[in-house]
Amino acid sequence: MTPSAPPFVTVEALSKNFGAERVLDRIGFTLERESVLAILGRSGGGKTTLLKILAGLIPADTGRFLLDGRDLTAVPPEQRQVVYLYQEPLLFPHLSVRENLVFGLRLRRLDEAAMRARIEPLVERLGLADHLEKMPAQLSGGQRQRVAFGRALAIQPPLLLLDEPFGSLDATTRAEMQKLFREVARQVAITAIFVTHDVKEALIVGDRFAHLADGQLKLFADRAAFIADPVSGAAAEIAFWNSLASKTPSPPRA
């Protein structure tokens, strides 16, 4: 029997207080390589705090964060290679789309040919070929989020943190981006933690599922367990759509 591989991401007993308020209470989970953990939770539930701690942007009060066996708890953000994708499609406003995409690569001093080789497939996948010379202000919300996503993927981060990245998009663009994320995640084998307050989005993007509320994280064994648990709200939503479908008359056949 071969021993099972150690988890790629390990979070142990992570806690964070803001003043007297306990935002994260001994959070712990593991995540395998090339899988996406969807964390569902309401606003103010500590989702952003968790991601910012993992990105190194704010310190945890207690606990540890290991990536591929390396303890990153005290490592500064620029040395973690863990990219944090914001809710707002945050682009550097003084740089063109192309320069935004290669921002992380320039920091790593890649030559122009290597940078082109790295971003060209991403540009193709994300449908940005016609927008490379545009400035961020000339893009739509969906296009901006594609650039932010491409910029994060360009540096091939071992872990991607997504903080409700499609939350500010309209319903149609959001659905497109969810589909695109799922496709690209599979193609480039991303390991990611994706937080959202939308149960449907969690089900579309996630391989594994968790629920975060009042600083406590509940990890589910699989998709079925996530759907079945009342805290996810998935069963209630399915029931709602089913009841609506049963009450709606079918369109007449031509």
Add this chain to the structure above:
Amino acid sequence: MSADSANAIAVSWPRRAGATALIVLCWLPVAYLALLSLARDWAFPALLPPGLTLATWRRALAGNDGLVTSFATSALIALLVATLATAAGGVASRVFAYHRHRGWWVLAMHAPFALSPVILGTCLLYFFIRLGLVGSSAGVIAAQFIFAYAYAVIVLIGFWNPHVAALEDLARTLGAGRRQVFQRVVFPLARPLLAVAFFQTFLLSWFDYGLAAVIGAGKVPVLTLRVTEYMGSGNVQLAAACALLLIVPPLALLLLNRRLAILAA
């Protein structure tokens, strides 16, 4: 001619006249100073000088009256004050902007402007005497820096906001160290406002009279002191030339700033 175009002309005429009047009003004192500096034997009640001469400018630029030295001293002091105040104001404004008592810091930065420079200079005089700074360029720079630094903080504090903080954090997660965040994100974004802060603090120092008079104790020959000195001695032509020289650096900075803004756009 259509009714629309006739209306457009009717509307644009008062605007054009107003704009022209404003330009004339702004440049009239400059034109008058130029004429005064070039005038030969211009005495009351003559409306215009009987003749023009370059004698005043030759004298001014010959350096015997100390005008060239004063120009260089003023320029050096103003450049130093503006550079130091913009740099220190940039750093301090970031600290104050993200501090939980931001409002109090902003209020504190307005304190130097509650007093006129002469009063503030008089208040500072005792400390500056103890520090051995009175009558030196270093003393004038230190005194002007108090004003300029506070002004730079007030100008720059508006730049720092949650959006900029998020961009800084984003750059760090993409692999930028603190210096790279400054070079590649913060500085390019803050450049227009830094230019404003530099320009304004330069002007504060360049046109300062009170602090230079009190702290400089007449031993730091800045250009503003020269103007009043020439006026006092009745040499209005030289005073006019000196006043014109006072306009040159701000005008050059303004044009440079405009040129940079065009290039940036």
